[in-house]
Amino acid sequence: xxxxxxxxxxxxxxxxxxxxxxxxxxxxxxxxxxxxxxxxxxxxxxxxxxxxxxxxxxxxxxxxxxxxxxxxxxxxxxxxxxxxxxxxxxxxxxxxxxxxxxxxxxxxxxxxxxxxxxxxxxxxxxxxxxxxxxxxxxxxxxxxxxxxxxxxxxxxxxxxxxxxxxxxxxxxxxxxxxxxxxxxxxxxxxxxxxxxxxxxxxxxxxxxxxxxxxxxxxxxxxxxxxxxxxxxxx
Numbered sequence: 338x339x340x341x342x343x344x345x346x347x348x349x350x351x352x353x354x355x356x357x358x359x360x361x362x363x364x365x366x367x368x369x370x371x372x373x374x375x376x377x378x379x380x381x382x383x384x385x386x387x388x389x390x391x392x393x394x395x396x397x398x399x400x401x402x403x404x405x406x407x408x409x410x411x412x413x414x415x416x417x418x419x420x421x422x423x424x425x426x427x428x429x430x431x432x433x434x435x436x437x438x439x440x441x442x443x444x445x446x447x448x449x450x451x452x453x454x455x456x457x458x459x460x461x462x463x464x465x466x467x468x469x470x471x472x473x474x475x476x477x478x479x480x481x482x483x484x485x486x487x488x489x490x491x492x493x494x495x496x497x498x499x500x501x502x503x504x505x506x507x508x509x510x511x512x513x514x515x516x517x518x519x520x521x522x523x524x525x526x527x528x529x530x531x532x533x534x535x536x537x538x539x540x541x542x543x544x545x546x547x548x549x550x551x552x553x554x555x556x557x558x559x560x561x562x563x564x565x566x567x568x569x570x571x
Contacts, residue, residue: 384491386460392451395462399447409440424516438510446506446531453498459485461499463542478543482536503535504528 387395399405413435420427425434454461464486466477485496507527511519 442506449505450502503531
């Protein structure tokens with residue numbers, strides 16, 4: 338995979354979540370039991386832990402919603418242009434195999450991420466930073482790729498599910514349906530690109546979110562790991 342393809346993939350991932358519903362600050366009517374103290378070093382928006390129903394809705398949206406479908410279609414187009422893998426050849430049949438592969442990788446990644454997070458009691462949704470300045474917000478977006486919220490207070494911890502999930506998807510693809518010449522090294526390489534895609538998605542969520550009343554938000558094209566709007570709890 339050359340540098341042009343990597344940049345195209347990152348642009349695709351970063352462009353799709355523009356309409357994400359990032360969490361907005363809770364008002365005085367919010368539940369007092371779920372409001373966490375904001376740390377002065379890396380201030381985040383007031384934490385409201387998503388319900389099981391919210392997480393389930395988010396999972397199905399992430400697994401079969403417009404984001405994975407459009408993302409797989411675009412990624413398959415890039416792979417088709419690069420003829421990767423060449424064994425799948427060109428034409429409609431080749432594109433179909435690539436689309437199915439990319440969609441399958443995304444589905445396994447999403448399922449692994451949610452299942453492990455559920456088992457460990459983690460909330461891996463993205464929460465925008467209240468900090469000011471480009472670099473503090475960029476740092477927050479990058480760190481959020483490898484961390485999650487835990488407990489009712491939403492304290493931040495290193496997230497094993499967030500780190501493992503991208504590689505689970507690519508390992509499944511390599512040993513499940515990719516040509517036999519692909520192996521663990523290829524799965525690791527592909528997983529790295531998938532993880533970079535999550536970084537790009539978080540950066541887009543942090544800087545490009547245009548508010549809950551924007552046209553795209555009204556179309557409900559939520560990002561697959563954007564936090565729920567606390568207003569939905571009322």
